[in-house]
Amino acid sequence: MKNKNRNYLFILLLVFISNVYGHKKVKSEDLHLIPMPQEIVMKNGVCHFDANTIYTDLQGDEKERILSYINNFPFVSKRDSKSSKSKGLQLLIDKDQFAHPEAYTLNINSNGIVIKAKEGIGIFYGVQTLMQLVNQYGKKNLPNLVINDTPYLGHRGFMLDVSRHFFSKEFIKKQLDMMAYYKINQFHWHLVDGAGWRIEIKKYPELTQKAAWRTSEDLVAWDDMNKQYCTKDTASAYGGYYSQDDIREIVKYASDRYITVIPEIEMPGHSEEVFATYPQLTCQGKPYVSADYCVGNPDTFVFLENVLTEVMELFPSEYIHIGGDEAEKKDWSTCKKCSELMKAQGLKNVEELQSYLIHRIERFINSHGRKLLGWDEIMQGGLAPNSTVMSWRGEEYGINAVKNAHDAIMTPIRYCYFNFYQDAPTSHVLSWAGYTPLKKVYGYNPIPDSLNIDNRNRILGIQANLWTEFIPTEENAELMIWPRLLAIAETGWTSPQKKDYNRFRKNALNAVIFLRSKGYKPFNLKKEVGERKEYFNPIHNLAYGKKIEYKRLYNNEYAAGGKTALVDGIQGGWSPEDNRWQGFIGGNMDVVVDLGSNQLVHKIYAAFEQDSFGWYWLPKEVEIYASTDSINYKLLASIKNDIPFSKTGFFLKKFGWSGKEHIRYIRYVAKPDLANKKVGYIFTDELIVE
Numbered sequence: 001m002k003n004k005n006r007n008y009l010f011i012l013l014l015v016f017i018s019n020v021y022g023h024k025k026v027k028s029e030d031l032h033l034i035p036m037p038q039e040i041v042m043k044n045g046v047c048h049f050d051a052n053t054i055y056t057d058l059q060g061d062e063k064e065r066i067l068s069y070i071n072n073f074p075f076v077s078k079r080d081s082k083s084s085k086s087k088g089l090q091l092l093i094d095k096d097q098f099a100h101p102e103a104y105t106l107n108i109n110s111n112g113i114v115i116k117a118k119e120g121i122g123i124f125y126g127v128q129t130l131m132q133l134v135n136q137y138g139k140k141n142l143p144n145l146v147i148n149d150t151p152y153l154g155h156r157g158f159m160l161d162v163s164r165h166f167f168s169k170e171f172i173k174k175q176l177d178m179m180a181y182y183k184i185n186q187f188h189w190h191l192v193d194g195a196g197w198r199i200e201i202k203k204y205p206e207l208t209q210k211a212a213w214r215t216s217e218d219l220v221a222w223d224d225m226n227k228q229y230c231t232k233d234t235a236s237a238y239g240g241y242y243s244q245d246d247i248r249e250i251v252k253y254a255s256d257r258y259i260t261v262i263p264e265i266e267m268p269g270h271s272e273e274v275f276a277t278y279p280q281l282t283c284q285g286k287p288y289v290s291a292d293y294c295v296g297n298p299d300t301f302v303f304l305e306n307v308l309t310e311v312m313e314l315f316p317s318e319y320i321h322i323g324g325d326e327a328e329k330k331d332w333s334t335c336k337k338c339s340e341l342m343k344a345q346g347l348k349n350v351e352e353l354q355s356y357l358i359h360r361i362e363r364f365i366n367s368h369g370r371k372l373l374g375w376d377e378i379m380q381g382g383l384a385p386n387s388t389v390m391s392w393r394g395e396e397y398g399i400n401a402v403k404n405a406h407d408a409i410m411t412p413i414r415y416c417y418f419n420f421y422q423d424a425p426t427s428h429v430l431s432w433a434g435y436t437p438l439k440k441v442y443g444y445n446p447i448p449d450s451l452n453i454d455n456r457n458r459i460l461g462i463q464a465n466l467w468t469e470f471i472p473t474e475e476n477a478e479l480m481i482w483p484r485l486l487a488i489a490e491t492g493w494t495s496p497q498k499k500d501y502n503r504f505r506k507n508a509l510n511a512v513i514f515l516r517s518k519g520y521k522p523f524n525l526k527k528e529v530g531e532r533k534e535y536f537n538p539i540h541n542l543a544y545g546k547k548i549e550y551k552r553l554y555n556n557e558y559a560a561g562g563k564t565a566l567v568d569g570i571q572g573g574w575s576p577e578d579n580r581w582q583g584f585i586g587g588n589m590d591v592v593v594d595l596g597s598n599q600l601v602h603k604i605y606a607a608f609e610q611d612s613f614g615w616y617w618l619p620k621e622v623e624i625y626a627s628t629d630s631i632n633y634k635l636l637a638s639i640k641n642d643i644p645f646s647k648t649g650f651f652l653k654k655f656g657w658s659g660k661e662h663i664r665y666i667r668y669v670a671k672p673d674l675a676n677k678k679v680g681y682i683f684t685d686e687l688i689v690e
Contacts, residue, residue, distance in 0.1 A: 026143035029503055032136045032510045033129060034182055034486050035493035036503070043144035047108045050139070053088035062120040065256055066091065070127060089130075090114045091123050098122060102185075103150035106130060108142050121258045125149070125183055132181070135514060153446065155409050155461025156492030157186035157262075158485055160477075163193035163273075164219060165468040166240040167477065173253050175481065178520065180257035182489040187254055188262045188321060188463060191242075194227070194272040194291060195219060198241045199263070199314075203306050204278075211273040213239035219469050220648065226288065229276040247314045255316075262373065263315045267304060268293045268357050269327035278303065283331035283338060292327050295357045296337030305364055312368050319388065320365050325375035327354055347381075355381030362387055373409075376401070388460070392416075399448060402458035410446035411463040414577055416488070418480050419467040424529040425574055425611075425650030429479065430470050433614025433650070435575035438525065441487035442504060445496050464488045470613070475521045482515055482522035483508045532652075534571040534607075535580070542601065542689040543567045543593050543666070551590035558583025558681065565685075566606075567593060572685035574650075576609065576616060581683040583616070589670040593687060598628055601663045603690040604636070605656020608670065608682060610643065615680035617645050620673035622655035627665040636661065645676050656688075 028040040054070065056063060089112065098104070098118035104126035107114045115126035129149070133142055158179060160167070176187060191199045197211035213230050216222040217238040230237050242250070254261045269292050279287040281303055283294040293300045312320060329350040332338045338353060347353050354377075362372040362384040372378075372387040376397035379389060388407040391398030398408035410416070413434075420434030446462040464485055471477050486508050490499065508525055515522045548567050554560075560582040561568050572580035595601075604626075610618040618641050625633040637657035655670070666689060672682050 026145075028145075031133070031143075032507050033132050034504070034507050034511055035490035036498060036500075036507075037129065037147045037149040038495060038498060039148040041146040041148075043109065043146065045110060045144045046137075046140075047110060047113065047142040047144055048140050049108075049113060049134075049142050050088070054091065055088065056091035056123075057093055058091060058120060058123065066120055066124055066127070069124070069256060073131065088112050091127075092116045093120075093123070094118065098150070100150045102154075102183075104129075104147075105149070106145075106147040108133075108146075109144050113142075124180075124258050128181055128183060136510075151183070151493045152495045153459070153461040153492045155186055155463065156184050156489060157188055157409070157411075157461065157463035158184055158481070158488070159188035159190055159264075159411075159463060159465040161190040161193065161466060161468045162198050163190060163468075164195040165217075165472050165477075166196065166198060166238075167474055169242065169246050169250060171474045171477070172250055174520075175478075176250075176254050176257055176259055178482070178515070178518075179485070180259060182486060183493050184485065184489050185259055186262060186461075186463065187259050188264060188465075190264045190467075192264070192266050192273070193270045195222075196239050196241075197273045199247065199265075199311070200241055200243045201307050201310050202244070203310065204303070206277045207274070208241040211277045212241040213237045214273075217472060227272060228288075229273060244310075244314060251315060260317050261315060262317045262319050262321055263311050264321035264323055265304075265307060265311055266323035267361065268295060268354060269325065270323060283335035290328070290331050292329060292331065293357070294335060294337060295332065295353050296335055296339070296341040301360065304361065308361070308364065309368075312365075312370060318371055319373040320370050321373045321390070322358070322361055322365075322378075323375060324354075324358060324378035325392070326377065329354065349381070351381035353381070355384070358387070359384045390463070392465070395448060398459065399451065399455075402451065402455040405458075407458045407460050409460050409463055411465055412444070415441055415444035416462065416464050417467070418464050418484055419469065419471065421574065421650070422480070422484055422523055424532070426652075427529050429476060430649055431480070432467070432470060433575070433611035433616070434577055435531075435573060436484070437528070437530070438484055438487055438505070438508065439501055441484050442491060442499070442501055444491060446491070462488055462492045478521040479523050482520055483512055483525055484523075486511055532571075532573045535573040535578075537571070538569040539571060539686065539688060540569055542595055542599055543687055544569045546596060547594040548687075549592045549594075551592065552584070552587055554582045554589075555585050555681070558683065560685070566591060566687045568686075570686065571607075572609075572683075576614070576681070576683045581609065581685045583681040583683050584670070584672070585681045587672070587674075589619070589668070589682060589684065591668055591687065592630075593666045593668070593689070594630070595664050595666070595689065598662045598664045599689075601626075601661050601666075601689055603656060603658045603688070604666055604668070605654045606668060606670070606684045606687050607652060607654045608684050610645075610651040610653070612645070612648055616683050617673065617676070617680060618643055618651065618653055619655065619670035619682050621671045623669045623671070624657045625667040625669070626661055626663040627667070628662065630665045633665075633667055645673055 094116045101119040102121050104117040104122040106126045106129055117123045197207045200208050213232050215228045215230050215236050251261050272291050275282045276287045281300050282290040332350045358378050365372050376389050376391045389401035390409045392411050394412050398410050401408040419432040420436040421428050421431045422437050447456050447459045512522045512525050546567050565582045604624050608618050620641055622639045624636045626636050627633045639655045643651050
């Protein structure tokens with residue numbers, strides 16, 4: 001009898017051990033979650049989630065909004081049940097537990113799944129995290145855990161330029177789906193620009209009859225054809241626009257996914273397409289002569305206010321983006337109407353004239369209960385009192401804005417522009433000049449440590465921008481968006497101390513597989529080539545650390561390491577923006593290196609980069625001279641460039657000499673093509689002597 005009891009107890013113990021330890025405990029780092037939650041507490045065991053019931057205490061429209069969204073996914077078999085709070089999935093509102101409306105808790109255990117939040121948006125984000133776990137583990141093996149989560153930043157945005165290339169309504173919805181899945185909550189829609197007007201305005205039908213169409217899809221070819229606009233029935237017409245019904249449909253689709261759509265209507269610059277149709281709004285009163293509105297013309301404000309009135313009827317967003325960037329201002333100083341306005345308003349210069357326009361438009365937008373958002377050039381001439389700055393040229397503009405009691409959204413070009421190459425240009429589709437790989441995007445923290453707590457709170461968030469000059473297809477666009485937008489998602493949501501690139505990259509690799517399974521065309525991160533190998537390998541050659549003399553100084557904007565940059569052994573990467581390439585503009589690069597004593601030299605060379613989109617070219621010719629006394633120089637080589645300046649894309653070429661000479665002084669002269677009407681910088685990173 002004792003043996004039987006002992007055996008019975010042993011069996012019970014085995015059952016207990018099997019129940020507790022039968023499933024290998026999952027570690028938090030095993031979870032393929034993007035963005036990574038702020039806190040994850042792993043528990044023993046798994047949840048066999050049948051999802052036969054969903055209970056929620058959400059009410060009214062918000063209840064229908066979330067349940068309708070969940071009903072689109074296969075992990076539920078019954079939409080709603082009021083009869084049970086146990087088992088299944090519970091979506092519960094708790095007004096007291098959470099400080100932030102987007103915060104949530106997710107509790108997965110053997111009795112079911114509970115998501116709690118302060119508001120519906122928090123419930124929605126808890127559902128996104130649950131969906132990611134279901135997609136990783138399936139419904140029957142969800143790891144037991146508790147997640148406590150809240151966003152680091154409130155604005156987590158993505159901007160899409162549809163002016164330069166038009167994308168379908170279906171494509172935009174597709175991106176909104178995945179933005180929601182990764183908790184991106186702002187869609188900035190760049191609807192108008194010089195390349196095409198994309199929004200129907202009932203009061204001005206010619207904007208979509210003519211300004212929405214141009215004579216070539218290829219922007220470079222179109223520029224060569226003097227940027228002509230046309231009508232839809234023109235043989236070579238390229239373009240399109242969104243009807244007001246299209247806009248309403250997309251805005252609702254985004255809203256159902258808790259994404260706010262922020263429209264952008266450009267002013268005072270980037271508006272050539274408007275003036276092809278309404279030339280009276282320019283200072284000269286002619287089409288094809290200006291990109292800027294005439295600020296002194298009262299009709300300009302009638303037009304802009306009429307357009308914005310219709311825009312605000314379509315978009316319920318708190319912010320209306322008015323552009324404000326890169327206005328040429330070239331006609332304002334000679335325009336009679338602008339001069340009269342400046343005199344009447346006591347404006348000292350054209351920067352203050354631009355500020356006058358921004359202030360006036362802000363008052364109009366504010367009168368409709370909205371806020372003005374603009375690129376950081378809206379600070380020129382004085383910032384409008386209630387405006388928010390989108391800092392794109394660098395962090396310093398956002399920092400200046402918050403220090404002057406304005407809100408800012410960080411989107412600096414070096415980290416957040418997705419029209420740049422995300423991998424080695426030699427293995428990537430044609431892109432704008434620049435190099436912004438996933439790791440670089442992920443490494444950016446939009447809140448500088450130098451700011452005090454009040455100013456930090458004025459940094460509203462982070463945003464990625466996709467300008468589409470050289471992105472003609474939807475497939476190209478997806479390749480440029482994904483997976484880099486995942487880095488923005490995690491940077492905006494996950495606190496900096498919780499971020500870890502190695503863990504994130506592993507999850508991003510899994511995300512690429514998931515994206516492909518859903519019909520997206522992301523960049524193949526697994527085959528990433530990465531940074532130029534020379535970037536990581538200092539080169540200690542005969543010129544290293546030697547005295548260098550500049551016959552003509554470099555440009556201060558691209559000084560790199562200053563007067564030692566070309567002999568410090570540090571080589572550049574794929575972009576001059578990495579502060580390792582020294583730039584020369586308007587004349588020769590002309591330097592002399594003193595090796596300190598006569599040396600037997602076999603090679604002298606330097607690398608140069610060319611990318612016409614970035615306004616830098618290879619030298620037209622390089623001359624290399626040698627001397628033993630710094631007085632008498634011998635020409636060792638004259639190397640002509642064999643890559644046409646007109647050729648688009650990225651090129652890296654070494655210009656050098658090889659042979660056998662005893663040399664102390666080396667003079668290296670790189671000559672730009674000054675006859676080229678588009679001549680810009682020449683860049684080199686190191687003068688190497690072997």
